[in-house]
Amino acid sequence: MAGTAAAVCEILKYLIIHWKCETAKGALLEGQLVISIEALNSKQQENTLHCVTTIASAGSIYGGLIYRNFLKEMQSVLPGSSAKLNWTSEEVSYSQDISRVTPFQMSFEVDEKPRTLMTDSLVIKNFLRKIVMVHPKIRFNFSVKVNGILSTEIFEAKNEPTLNLSNGIALVVNYQHYMSRPKFGTTQLLCSRIHPVRGHPVVLFIPNDVAGVDLVGELILTPAAAVCPCPEVSSNQLMNRISSVSIFLYGPSGLPLILPNQEQSITTVFKDTSYFIDWKKYHLCMVPNLDLNLGRDMVLPDVSYQVESSEGDQSQNMDLQEQTLLLILFMDFHSQCPVKQMELWGIHTLLTAHLSAILQESHSAVQDSIQFAVDQALEQQHQVAKVHQKFQTSLPVAVNSIMSIVTGSTSYSFRKTCLQALQAADTQEFGTKLHKSFYEVTQQRALHCSCEGKQHPHPEKNDPEESAEDAQENSSLELHAGTSGLAASKKLKGSLPPAVEGTRAFRSAGAPSPSEPPLRRGEPPAASETPSGSRAGPGNGNCPEDALWLQEVSNLAEWLRPGP
């Protein structure tokens, strides 16, 4: 795909990789980037817009950016020879010695058809949304001015709840980024978050026939799965049903690997919906969803599946809360040596070009890790559904019993008192109000997700300076959540990259275990017991609400376990 969108996205990727390399390890990127496109009718061509795209930074993030290298890499992606790249920083650096940070501005010019510009705008917006999903403190100001008509949009997630990961990125957990608000009129969302569960990290092997690769380090894939919206969704007791799957692919530095409308060869491995995930165990039949609408005001997944059919009566039941299973695959590069920008850029290019082949090369381990994450995420949903079921069977019994006594009573004062208490004119209205108030009161309290209703984390809690330890702890919390009370978790082996070390650190706090490396191809996972009874306490790091959510799920698991 050529055009403004590709250029903007590649430039942003380059800049963010550079930015990441210049930022302290584990710290979140924080700053603002302004992208503006000014399009005027071309004087040389009919039905063509002459577009000037400008990318600027407002803050001090691009010190040390070597213009020569930048230009060399960007020339290959700039759309055709008509593009002109202008660097208008205060000080253009041709040297590698400049370490002083300065704001910068660069622009390029392209001629495009109006429809192409419109598509490009949507592509850029989606790209920005994807970046903000994992870099919540980066603020993008994106404006498009076509023949004087300006539209501006800001993309950021600074004050939104996030889940810190250990490699300097944080996943936004506000569900509204991933799906529109459920359409059921009486639905009251009790939890606005998603609760990702991470799978164990997996080392990815590069196929022998992929040329030009000489990595001094390891490529690690870490999946995260979450049901969106939160299974504890509804106050009107709707049953939950997975209706679609959205897969997001991220490369090093938390950058999206592919663009919409891009050639989809790199995602061919996902065309087989069962290649990495066994859906049959959940009685789901997944088919690829090719109808991805760029115009949606939420992040567009890289790969999408939809449920074709499901067993049982649920498919006939219209009172269903549809949910999406989010699967986010983070691919990152870890090395004992400091990773250079060009190395990361090269890895990004490698992944972009050969993702399918790389994933296929490590199919077994990848499948195992993804399946684990998906199993945990769906198990949570399943348990919540069971809890809902308990309530749905119990409360009607209570309501009917009360009605039986009230309607059967011959005591005028008793009946009057009951009706007056609920402000009902007659027993029929009393029954309706009784039903309604019972559900409202009990559901709000009992199904209230422990992470809802809390204040949003203070900005300083997402402060990169304190996030290193907290990020490890929090990512470990989610991994622990995935395993607590449920199937045995899998130990990690060998020297762990930071993303995994945090997990080990958490585990060793509860029960010492030998260090183990991420799963490699051909190695079956060693099952082990999660430290029983270990629960994340409240107030851990940045997300005490997540710790409380973990405890809630653990409680659910215990309660639903058959007792003596």
Add this chain to the structure above:
Amino acid sequence: MAFAPMGPEASFFEVLDQHRASLLALLKRGGREPAGSGTRLASSSEVLASIENVIQDVITSLARNEAPAFTIDNRSSWENIKFEDSVGLHMVSHCTTRKIKSDSLKSVKNFALILKILSMIYKLVQSNTYATKRDLYYTDSQLFGNQTVVDSIINDISCMLKVPRRCLHILSTSKGLIAGNLGYIEEDGTKVNCSCTTAVAVPSNIQGIRNLITNGKFLLIVEKDATFQRLLDDNFCNKLSPCIMVTGKGVPDLNTRLLVKKLWDTFHIPIFTLVDADPHGIEIMCIYKYGSMSMSFEAHNLTVPAIRWLGLLPSDIKRLNIPKDSLIPLTKRDQMKLDSILKRPYVTYQPFWRKEIEIMADSKMKAEIQALTFLSSDYLSRVYLPNKLKFGGWI
């Protein structure tokens, strides 16, 4: 009502009469059981009003946008049970409680089932009909799951409303038997004479029986049905007439206990137990005398602290030279039960019982009443019991 005139001469009952006199004297001196502080008899309208109050509280909570909850006494917690020699085991006045919340995942089902059973009780009382616990269970067995759930909730309701189960119009199924010098009229007007040759089933509505008549000199509670039948076969009730025999066929049901209590309250005749010389038998005897933990909230209506242990005493085993091959070694479970009984508060008040229990513990052996048959097949009814009763062989 005429009873069979057979029986020993009047001098046979001298010691028994003295014992009865001492019991009556004890009652007059203030050993009488205090007024029931647990459940109390309530009229149907009172029961209906109690249930309506509960419902009103639930609705009031909902109107305040609060999740309703029931507060239930912890019936089966030792910390809520105390012992009084005049009563036995009964609940303390300010006991710990637990909440059955409607908005708790763990208790929402229990909350709903309590309301369900309350509504069923309401209907029973309103219509003046009765049902057993089993009947209630079968109205919706799938909902309740098992009988134990129903039984427990009924007891909780009884405790919560402070009304005995029979006032809730829930009957327990009787399994006990009566025989001997006793007559009464059941609530429906049926006249019952227990002096027939076959035993009479303990009625299911003890509260409703009236016009109790007896000349009985004592009431013998027999642990096992086999022993009870043996005594019937040996015509024991006539040989030692006038007397009454009752069996609960093991652990007694509520109605059997209520009957024993009613007979004591009405006639104040000496009551004795005939149980196996094993921990299980001793425990059954303690249930009659001092009550059980689970029903401690109704202790005042169920316990008869005046009960005495007639036999089979562990000391009788040695005294009668019962051969060792008629004895059975105590199992580990027996040992644990024995240790548990020794730790119970009421054993402190019964030094002679304690001594007997310690004899059993030391010998590590137990014996059934049937062990007496080694002496002769009718030794129990012909020699053992008459001697015990004539010469005051009870503790």
